[in-house]
Amino acid sequence: MAKTKALAPEISPLRTKSHTGWLQPPFIRCAVLAAKYGHPRMPSRPAIHRPQGSGAADRARATRDRERQALRPSPAERGYDDEWRVARKLHLLANPMCTVPSCTRSATDVDHVVSIAERPELRLDPSNFRSMCHEHHAQRTARDQGFARTGSLNAVNAPQRGASHPTWLGPSVVPITVVCGPPASGKSAFVQERAGARDLILDLDVIASMITMRPIYQAPASARDAALRWRNQHLKLCSIRRAWPSAWLIVSEPKAPWREWWATTLKPTRVVVIEAPADACLARIWADDRRPEMVKRVHADAVTQWWADYSRRDADVVLRPGHRPTTGLALSRT
Ligand SMILES: [Zn+2]
Numbered sequence: 001m002a003k004t005k006a007l008a009p010e011i012s013p014l015r016t017k018s019h020t021g022w023l024q025p026p027f028i029r030c031a032v033l034a035a036k037y038g039h040p041r042m043p044s045r046p047a048i049h050r051p052q053g054s055g056a057a058d059r060a061r062a063t064r065d066r067e068r069q070a071l072r073p074s075p076a077e078r079g080y081d082d083e084w085r086v087a088r089k090l091h092l093l094a095n096p097m098c099t100v101p102s103c104t105r106s107a108t109d110v111d112h113v114v115s116i117a118e119r120p121e122l123r124l125d126p127s128n129f130r131s132m133c134h135e136h137h138a139q140r141t142a143r144d145q146g147f148a149r150t151g152s153l154n155a156v157n158a159p160q161r162g163a164s165h166p167t168w169l170g171p172s173v174v175p176i177t178v179v180c181g182p183p184a185s186g187k188s189a190f191v192q193e194r195a196g197a198r199d200l201i202l203d204l205d206v207i208a209s210m211i212t213m214r215p216i217y218q219a220p221a222s223a224r225d226a227a228l229r230w231r232n233q234h235l236k237l238c239s240i241r242r243a244w245p246s247a248w249l250i251v252s253e254p255k256a257p258w259r260e261w262w263a264t265t266l267k268p269t270r271v272v273v274i275e276a277p278a279d280a281c282l283a284r285i286w287a288d289d290r291r292p293e294m295v296k297r298v299h300a301d302a303v304t305q306w307w308a309d310y311s312r313r314d315a316d317v318v319l320r321p322g323h324r325p326t327t328g329l330a331l332s333r334t
Pocket of ligand 1: 098100105132134136
């Protein structure tokens with residue numbers, strides 16, 4: 001008798017009082033999933049079954065995602081029209097190889113270095129084009145979209161600004177070294193001497209020159225935003241998978257609290273500060289032929305500003321050119 005009772009809900013769940021109790025757990029899961037991911041095939045009325053504690057922020061995000069999807073303009077509205085198709089074809093003819101460093105595939109896609117949403121006027125500007133193989137273009141698109149969700153993009157065509165300190169980064173699974181110091185203090189040289197051939201080096205000057213295809217220090221200031229986003233995306237990748245043996249992040253970061261922020265956010269192997277004296281940095285800047293006059297002046301000011309802003313942090317590995325590190329940490333390649 002007791003056995004029959006215990007089985008009752010399974011045999012005939014309908015009309016028994018335990019019906020709701022029996023059906024609820026998977027239903028709650030549906031509602032949680034729908035609230036979290038906005039799955040299109042989920043029941044259309046999750047609100048009724050919405051459990052407490054699934055998070056107001058999650059629900060708001062799901063709603064935003066759905067609205068964004070519904071409002072997303074068509075390809076033509078987003079700027080991919082006949083004119084674009086011709087410009088694209090011409091670019092591919094002139095630039096038939098994928099531009100991703102070390103990729104040897106032929107290009108099938110043309111990528112906008114700065115997105116159309118951000119700079120609509122550069123939609124047909126060949127200087128904003130970059131040939132890519134299908135795989136690399138798909139990776140970039142996926143990253144951009146993934147990052148748009150985790151970033152602060154909250155309107156369909158809102159520009160995605162590159163943040164100096166993106167809040168959505170996480171600890172790096174790639175061993176990473178953060179190298180700080182004033183302009184011309186030798187940060188790049190420090191990294192070049194220690195990085196392996198397959199390491200990821202994130203230096204805004206180099207990135208800006210790469211994505212604009214201009215010599216180093218000659219990228220327009222407007223490229224900074226795209227360079228920041230490229231850098232941030234790669235830092236994000238470092239928190240997802242070990243795609244590189246190790247990584248090196250070059251930032252000026254004179255203020256101890258910001259170096260602390262990087263230390264907390266990325267959990268780097270070490271934070272190195274190169275305390276190169278201002279006069280040595282200035283001398284190097286003025287003697288550097290790669291820096292245009294204007295850039296020399298900006299960098300010289302930045303050296304003075306760096307030293308005015310500089311504060312020490314106990315956990316940093318401090319290098320004074322010509323001196324030994326203040327801590328016993330090995331600085332050789334990891
Ligand atoms: Zn490629």
